[in-house]
Amino acid sequence: MSRVAKHAGGTQASAIEASGLHISRGRTKIIRGLDFAVGSGRITGLLGPSGSGKTTLMRGIVGVQRLTHGSLTVLGLPAGSAALRHDVGYVTQGASVYGDLSVEANVRYFGAMHSATAADASEAIAAVGLQDFARRKAADLSGGQFSRVSLACALVSRPKLLVLDEPTVGLDPVLRAELWERFAAMAETGTTLLVSSHVMEEASHCSSLLLLRDGLLLAQLTPDQLAERGRSKDLERAFLNMINEGQGTSAPTLGRHERTVAS
Numbered sequence: 001m002s003r004v005a006k007h008a009g010g011t012q013a014s015a016i017e018a019s020g021l022h023i024s025r026g027r028t029k030i031i032r033g034l035d036f037a038v039g040s041g042r043i044t045g046l047l048g049p050s051g052s053g054k055t056t057l058m059r060g061i062v063g064v065q066r067l068t069h070g071s072l073t074v075l076g077l078p079a080g081s082a083a084l085r086h087d088v089g090y091v092t093q094g095a096s097v098y099g100d101l102s103v104e105a106n107v108r109y110f111g112a113m114h115s116a117t118a119a120d121a122s123e124a125i126a127a128v129g130l131q132d133f134a135r136r137k138a139a140d141l142s143g144g145q146f147s148r149v150s151l152a153c154a155l156v157s158r159p160k161l162l163v164l165d166e167p168t169v170g171l172d173p174v175l176r177a178e179l180w181e182r183f184a185a186m187a188e189t190g191t192t193l194l195v196s197s198h199v200m201e202e203a204s205h206c207s208s209l210l211l212l213r214d215g216l217l218l219a220q221l222t223p224d225q226l227a228e229r230g231r232s233k234d235l236e237r238a239f240l241n242m243i244n245e246g247q248g249t250s251a252p253t254l255g256r257h258e259r260t261v262a263s
Contacts, residue, residue: 015040015161015192016061020070023056030056032215043187045206046196052212054196058163062090075160086114089159093166095150099139103130106138107152114157124156144175161192180205200236
């Protein structure tokens with residue numbers, strides 16, 4: 001039976017569930033025994049320093065990374081199932097668009113794979129604030145605009161789950177704020193978002209946080225719980241305090257509430 005994730009408004013079926021999840025590459029263990037549940041219709045932050053396993057976990061969730069042991073369920077199906085292709089959007093760190101095509105042509109091209117209409121493409125472009133640049137070649141855009149073209153290409157299929165790997169890297173503070181506002185609006189309409197970052201200040205924009213370190217789940221909790229448990233309103237300092245407290249332990253122990261909380 002599917003677990004549920006708790007939030008302020010009650011309970012909700014999990015969009016992502018991991019149980020005893022291990023992922024290795026050769027002899028190197030990247031993800032080590034993760035157990036968690038991510039609630040639907042919420043923004044969950046996947047946070048941790050570089051090399052903590054964030055990208056590997058996200059690749060597992062979207063079905064392009066083979067699992068070593070354990071299970072990983074997405075929208076009620078095993079991760080990577082063919083039936084999920086139209087329901088899961090994935091935005092990688094590197095923009096996956098064609099520079100010699102216009103913004104509109106890029107979005108319509110990717111939308112065609114999901115039988116999206118021209119109206120769907122226009123809506124996706126507007127959702128990322130690029131409607132005034134729709135006919136401009138992607139290569140002629142600024143770095144921040146270029147990144148948002150990738151996001152529009154992922155949105156055009158209207159995914160139920162959107163996985164974003166460090167989407168704010170390289171963006172100025174104004175663009176970062178705008179992007180998080182758009183993420184919040186998407187969550188309000190029922191989309192589940194999993195957003196990775198190594199910038200701890202972005203944790204405040206999330207309903208729930210998965211904190212990774214060295215392939216282990218340090219904790220699953222809310223931003224307020226992070227501040228309380230880490231004894232600092234500065235979330236970066238709070239995270240560092242938790243890491244220091246956890247040194248010398250082979251696997252962090254989570255309370256039941258921390259495993260299931262979603263907001």
